[in-house]
Amino acid sequence: MNYSNENEFLKDYDPEQYSPVAVTVDCVVFGITKVSSENYRKLDKQSLNVLLVKRKDYPCKGQYALPGGFVGQDETLEEAAVKVLKHKTGLDDIFLEQLYTFGDVNRDPRMRVISCAYVSLVNTENVSISDAEWFTVEEAAELPLAFDHNKIVQEAVMRLRGKISYTDIVFYMMPEKFTVSSLQEVYEIILGKKLIPAAFRRTIADKLEETDEFEKSAGHRPSRLYRKKLNSKDT
């Protein structure tokens, strides 16, 4: 067909003529929680956790999955992610960033579904979660998650690992006030390696400001609490 202008072309255009494709969003929500240590002389250990929901319907009924859903005609990808988080986990107004789009041909048994994944970071002390459960990243890796969600979680961990070194996003997961050693532990969990305390303190110093408060913990000298410096860059 030869069209003389774009409107004529569009009048003739039939979106139904192509094989159907669907687009979803899947949300990887990370948070730090404390796990009680068996050794009473140690403080509670922290762990990196991911939020999962148990699927109530087919496909993959009964399996754990990332909170996700189809992208509606009239919403952007980010709007879809915000809606999914609110409906499936109760989370609202949290840090959200696009991670990667997953398009393996057979990743969904229903039809061709391309999924745009988002990463959120939350401070677990400040949020209440409904219909969703925290799993440590290690526990999640052991579970057979629905679709390609194991792969998505793995990619998200890699991205987080890459970004905490050159951005300030780690603070989205921290309580308002924290000790330097607790912050170091969070870096160590995410990076998967031990850091040297003196070197860590030096690197992080200009992002932190002292408070007048101290952490009370039995059997230890109280540690000073810090907060993120306000003028420190946001990401």
Place this chain on the structure above:
Amino acid sequence: MNYSNENEFLKDYDPEQYSPVAVTVDCVVFGITKVSSENYRKLDKQSLNVLLVKRKDYPCKGQYALPGGFVGQDETLEEAAVKVLKHKTGLDDIFLEQLYTFGDVNRDPRMRVISCAYVSLVNTENVSISDAEWFTVEEAAELPLAFDHNKIVQEAVMRLRGKISYTDIVFYMMPEKFTVSSLQEVYEIILGKKLIPAAFRRTIADKLEETDEFEKSAGHRPSRLYRKKLNSKDT
């Protein structure tokens, strides 16, 4: 409906029941080219360029656009990007990385089209381009590109700017042998700021190895040519 198993559910599942959505890939190909300087005493200046194609059909007929196309049922996003590059620009076997997925509701006049953008970096001396043209990034920003492609190019420039500091991807755009000052100029173009030569040499030193060759250029002391050190990390 209550299904007793997943197969029963899938037999009933009708992908056509939902409003149609399409997924495309769009490719931002960057390369460094030399632009002749008007000042004869200076060497040719380098510039950061992006590859554009003139659209032959509606919509946006006659406008410049990123090389792009619909994602087929049986290809991954990356396979679609490779195919689009080959068909629309003649480029094959080049560095390719997913950038971001663009999902504004009205970004395409035909229907809801969500586009997954890829970034490629090429050494312009090694590739031959068909049906596509190089524009400097500044020229492209002045053009009214099709769809939201101005925004996609802008995002790609930001990503490149972010990544050249902590990866080695810049070398995908360099000839095999180059002077340190030519490499510095490429960094400066991408970062949009001047760098101090001594500091740059120090930062880059462990990524480079000397060759025995020198660049011959009239009116200048010959400069030694370097190449990327082979054991330097790839990205």
